[in-house]
Amino acid sequence: MATEIGVFVAWPYANGDLHLGHIAGAYLPADIFARYHRLRGNSVLMGSGSDAHGTPITLKAKDENAAPIDIVRRYHRRFLESFQALGITFDLFSHTHTPNHIATTQDFFRTLRGKGDLTIATQKQFYDEAAHMFLPDRYVGGTCPLCSYQRARGDQCENCGKTFGATELINPISLISNTVPALKDTDHYFFELGNYSAKLLQYIADKDYWRTHVQNFTRSMIDEGLRGRPITRDIDWGVPVPEPGWESKVIYVWFDAVIGYFSVSKEWAVHSGDAEAWKRWWKNPRARSYYFIGKDNIPFHSVIWPIELMAYDAELNLPYDVPANQFLNISGEKLSTSRGLAVWLLDMLKEYDADAVRYYVTSILPETKDSNFYWDEFVTRNNGELVAAWGNLVNRVFGFAYPRYGAKVPEPQELDGRDRDLLSKIEAAFPVVAQAYETVRLRDALRDSMALAREVNRYLDEKAPWTVFKRDPAQAGTAIFVAMRAIDSLKILLAPVLPHTCEKINQMLGTEEPLFGTQCIIERPENGEVSEVLIYQPAVSEKAGIDRFKPSELAPGKPFAKPAPLFKVLELEAKP
Ligand SMILES: [Zn+2]
Numbered sequence: 001m002a003t004e005i006g007v008f009v010a011w012p013y014a015n016g017d018l019h020l021g022h023i024a025g026a027y028l029p030a031d032i033f034a035r036y037h038r039l040r041g042n043s044v045l046m047g048s049g050s051d052a053h054g055t056p057i058t059l060k061a062k063d064e065n066a067a068p069i070d071i072v073r074r075y076h077r078r079f080l081e082s083f084q085a086l087g088i089t090f091d092l093f094s095h096t097h098t099p100n101h102i103a104t105t106q107d108f109f110r111t112l113r114g115k116g117d118l119t120i121a122t123q124k125q126f127y128d129e130a131a132h133m134f135l136p137d138r139y140v141g142g143t144c145p146l147c148s149y150q151r152a153r154g155d156q157c158e159n160c161g162k163t164f165g166a167t168e169l170i171n172p173i174s175l176i177s178n179t180v181p182a183l184k185d186t187d188h189y190f191f192e193l194g195n196y197s198a199k200l201l202q203y204i205a206d207k208d209y210w211r212t213h214v215q216n217f218t219r220s221m222i223d224e225g226l227r228g229r230p231i232t233r234d235i236d237w238g239v240p241v242p243e244p245g246w247e248s249k250v251i252y253v254w255f256d257a258v259i260g261y262f263s264v265s266k267e268w269a270v271h272s273g274d275a276e277a278w279k280r281w282w283k284n285p286r287a288r289s290y291y292f293i294g295k296d297n298i299p300f301h302s303v304i305w306p307i308e309l310m311a312y313d314a315e316l317n318l319p320y321d322v323p324a325n326q327f328l329n330i331s332g333e334k335l336s337t338s339r340g341l342a343v344w345l346l347d348m349l350k351e352y353d354a355d356a357v358r359y360y361v362t363s364i365l366p367e368t369k370d371s372n373f374y375w376d377e378f379v380t381r382n383n384g385e386l387v388a389a390w391g392n393l394v395n396r397v398f399g400f401a402y403p404r405y406g407a408k409v410p411e412p413q414e415l416d417g418r419d420r421d422l423l424s425k426i427e428a429a430f431p432v433v434a435q436a437y438e439t440v441r442l443r444d445a446l447r448d449s450m451a452l453a454r455e456v457n458r459y460l461d462e463k464a465p466w467t468v469f470k471r472d473p474a475q476a477g478t479a480i481f482v483a484m485r486a487i488d489s490l491k492i493l494l495a496p497v498l499p500h501t502c503e504k505i506n507q508m509l510g511t512e513e514p515l516f517g518t519q520c521i522i523e524r525p526e527n528g529e530v531s532e533v534l535i536y537q538p539a540v541s542e543k544a545g546i547d548r549f550k551p552s553e554l555a556p557g558k559p560f561a562k563p564a565p566l567f568k569v570l571e572l573e574a575k576p
Pocket residue numbers: 144145146147148149152157158159160161162
């Protein structure tokens with residue numbers, strides 16, 4: 001039965017380009033998952049956007065002597081191009097500086113305040129005497145109080161992933177003036193997370209299907225006790241606090257960014273022509289929402305966002321799953337943009353086809369533990385697996401048949417045991433691969449599908465239609481027919497991972513309807529200063545709720561087009 005699937009993806013800070021760590025952590029797995037459900041005929045709403053606020057933006061603007069909005073506009077545009085090039089099918093990729101998002105965030109603020117979940121407290125905060133300003137957490141550096149990592153920032157340690165307040169740092173230093181900051185009093189609103197401890201425990205009680213590291217992180221955060229957390233900051237870039245007398249402060253970005261999942265759904269609904277359409281994913285007991293994030297984001301999605309939702313409107317759907325990924329390392333080293341240890345997505349897509357990148361990254365997704373990207377492995381696996389086992393299979397079967405069977409699927413003779421065995425193996429794989437996609441074990445889905453491609457190659461080696469053809473074209477035609485059906489099925493199994501090339505196979509087979517819809521960058525003038533967004537137009541079958549994740553029923557006699565190579569053989573030197 002078709003159902004509503006929300007696919008929500010971490011909001012990237014618009015202060016730098018996307019690298020493979022981002023792609024492996026959240027965007028590619030989210031897209032594979034979304035495309036699987038699109039093929040199933042489920043109603044997918046995949047949403048995210050640029051995080052336009054917060055100190056990552058203001059720090060970058062300060063470095064460049066630019067306005068924050070200019071930084072946002074530049075990187076937001078590059079995100080749109082990156083996602084379109086890699087084929088990340090956001091129904092809407094917007095940003096957090098839209099009037100809609102600002103109004104929605106302020107509505108959360110007012111509602112929570114009205115319910116007594118926000119309190120005002122005086123806090124000691126670092127003040128930079130040289131720069132005459134309060135220092136937001138990220139403007140303070142120092143040593144992590146929990147793991148002694150020396151380059152921790154005042155909000156979170158990127159080494160151990162724990163969050164804390166800047167005043168807990170050992171040897172604090174202002175990142176503005178490099179002086180030792182002083183502590184001064186300042187008033188802030190605090191969100192009393194502890195008011196929802198019991199409800200949160202109830203919510204996670206049945207989440208034993210979550211990834212182990214997500215469950216463990218969540219439980220340890222609850223065990224440590226949920227405390228009030230400041231939701232306002234002394235900076236001038238962000239969502240204004242909707243309170244008289246609070247004009248010099250804004251709503252803190254941790255509170256505002258996650259609200260983006262909700263506000264982008266509303267923006268999508270308005271754009272779709274039915275302003276209430278968001279309710280199908282948010283106020284519908286049948287709908288399920290999945291949040292694709294990196295492990296450093298777990299506390300905000302398994303604890304803080306559910307509490308914000310509970311506090312705002314008890315009828316809203318809470319996250320069904322938070323399949324957070326671990327980290328992707330580069331050649332055995334921790335990815336670091338400051339040390340130049342990163343592979344930039346746009347650079348990589350200038351050199352390589354999107355599906356080649358998607359294939360290798362999917363095969364090494366850090367689903368349960370950190371994993372490694374190696375350039376030589378990218379090349380060898382592209383050539384040895386994608387080209388040799390899958391691309392060549394498609395080309396030699398269709399390339400052989402094209403001139404010999406009049407560019408039509410050959411008529412089979414009666415199938416023998418080996419023929420039926422291959423086709424039933426593939427049929428039996430559908431529920432297994434479907435289960436892997438549904439439970440976000442995407443590496444397993446790819447591995448099982450590629451094992452079948454090798455199985456088809458073995459079948460063809462045994463049947464040798466290329467030599468049998470000379471004495472018995474009809475018998476060879478049976479093997480070709482069976483292989484074509486197998487390929488047509490594999491096209492569906494692999495399409496979530498390799499959408500561009502599977503679409504080419506689909507076209508070669510003369511299928512009237514594309515597997516997936518189309519993406520484009522459009523302007524939404526109502527979004528204000530940064531009006532461009534990325535949208536997805538679903539395919540007709542997707543809109544109609546038709547389940548296409550099924551074994552092939554390719555018919556004999558069906559015409560097909562001349563095949564062209566799907567993938568390129570790569571050379572190791574070609575890396576950017
Ligand atoms: Zn640490």
